[in-house]
Amino acid sequence: MVGCVIVKDGRVIGEGFHARYGGPHAEPTALAACTESPAGATAYVTLEPCDRYGRTPPCTEALLAARVARVVCASADPTQSGLARLRAAGVDVELLDPGHELARAARRQNAAFRTWTALGRPHVRLKLAATLDGRTATRTGDSRWISGAESRRLVHRWRAESGAVLVGIGTVLADDPALTARDVEPAVRRQPVRAVLDRHARLPLDSRLTRSAEDAPVVAFVSRDAPAARRTALERRGVETAEAASPADALRELGRRQVTSVLLEGGATVAGALVGAGLVDRLALFVAPVLLGDPAAPGIVGPTGALVTSMQDARRTGELESVAVGGDILVDAWLREPA
Numbered sequence: 001m002v003g004c005v006i007v008k009d010g011r012v013i014g015e016g017f018h019a020r021y022g023g024p025h026a027e028p029t030a031l032a033a034c035t036e037s038p039a040g041a042t043a044y045v046t047l048e049p050c051d052r053y054g055r056t057p058p059c060t061e062a063l064l065a066a067r068v069a070r071v072v073c074a075s076a077d078p079t080q081s082g083l084a085r086l087r088a089a090g091v092d093v094e095l096l097d098p099g100h101e102l103a104r105a106a107r108r109q110n111a112a113f114r115t116w117t118a119l120g121r122p123h124v125r126l127k128l129a130a131t132l133d134g135r136t137a138t139r140t141g142d143s144r145w146i147s148g149a150e151s152r153r154l155v156h157r158w159r160a161e162s163g164a165v166l167v168g169i170g171t172v173l174a175d176d177p178a179l180t181a182r183d184v185e186p187a188v189r190r191q192p193v194r195a196v197l198d199r200h201a202r203l204p205l206d207s208r209l210t211r212s213a214e215d216a217p218v219v220a221f222v223s224r225d226a227p228a229a230r231r232t233a234l235e236r237r238g239v240e241t242a243e244a245a246s247p248a249d250a251l252r253e254l255g256r257r258q259v260t261s262v263l264l265e266g267g268a269t270v271a272g273a274l275v276g277a278g279l280v281d282r283l284a285l286f287v288a289p290v291l292l293g294d295p296a297a298p299g300i301v302g303p304t305g306a307l308v309t310s311m312q313d314a315r316r317t318g319e320l321e322s323v324a325v326g327g328d329i330l331v332d333a334w335l336r337e338p339a
């Protein structure tokens with residue numbers, strides 16, 4: 001996701017953005033939209049311009065051909081060397097300090113791509129709905145519904161924007177979710193991969209996931225010693241069973257399949273496992289106006305594997321942001337900033 005604004009003599013003369021994968025990049029789009037010659041102008045870009053022939057010609061060529069004098073860039077692209085190329089050609093280049101608020105916003109905007117290229121695994125956003133007293137289900141496993149309709153609609157949009165949706169087998173057994181992106185505008189062109197952390201291949205053959213596996217991909221990540229007969233039965237119904245020794249392994253495998261973003265939808269047990277392994281990058285918590293008042297009801301994040309006895313040792317996230325979604329409050333916390 002990239003945007004570009006061309007400014008000359010203090011006036012915006014052209015704007016553009018990268019609208020779709022494989023389509024024209026932000027810089028040539030902005031240059032083409034200029035209402036006067038961009039010669040001598042400044043180009044403000046959110047991401048370092050590309051300097052290689054990919055699906056489109058390099059943006060550095062377009063900026064040089066347009067005789068842009070200055071390029072101000074909010075974030076470097078670790079896969080490109082466009083800024084060096086522009087500098088070598090005599091363009092005045094400024095890269096924002098990584099600590100600058102706009103630099104951070106630009107990196108967050110491309111968190112999926114940046115995480116995937118830097119770590120070889122998808123960016124993981126943990127989404128959960130919690131009661132005011134921090135519970136994600138009743139002690140008997142009922143969680144439908146904690147959050148309101150608007151929140152759930154938003155989650156469908158996030159699913160549509162994610163390469164994969166991931167849950168623990170406990171959630172499948174309790175809720176039998178479909179995990180597809182439904183009722184979203186514009187209509188979903190490709191459903192996310194629906195993945196389950198299911199070491200013992202317990203995914204029921206009559207679950208909604210299994211029954212819809214021919215329509216949209218379902219992957220069960222199982223351990224090496226999962227019962228072979230169960231695996232075969234699932235495979236026969238179109239569910240792929242892939243071996244993964246750990247959640248990190250499962251994420252690496254999704255990364256190998258070009259999945260750059262994962263929406264982790266719980267439950268608390270796998271949330272704790274992934275948080276503990278340092279695999280959750282961002283937390284989206286819908287806090288709903290509901291109280292359970294039952295200490296036996298599961299919380300938000302199950303055991304992480306680290307016993308914390310002092311607040312000093314507690315994990316702190318980045319600054320919280322919050323927004324009202326219907327009657328709920330969505331709390332957004334970054335656990336790891338994209339590099």
Ligand SMILES: NC(=O)c1ccc[n+]([C@@H]2O[C@H](COP(=O)([O-])OP(=O)(O)OC[C@H]3O[C@@H](n4cnc5c(N)ncnc54)[C@H](OP(=O)(O)O)[C@@H]3O)[C@@H](O)[C@H]2O)c1
Nearest residue numbers: 128129136137141143168170171199266267268269270273
């Ligand atoms: N409020 C919400 O947003 C929300 C969201 C989701 C679910 N829920 C509720 O939460 C409950 C389900 O949560 P849950 O905590 O019981 O189940 P869960 O986290 O969905 O799944 C837990 C299971 O995942 C498997 N697993 C695979 N790899 C694992 C690993 N590395 N570490 C730990 N477990 C691993 C384990 O089964 P194996 O050992 O067989 O692999 C484990 O029992 C339901 O009541 C559901 O309604 C609420």
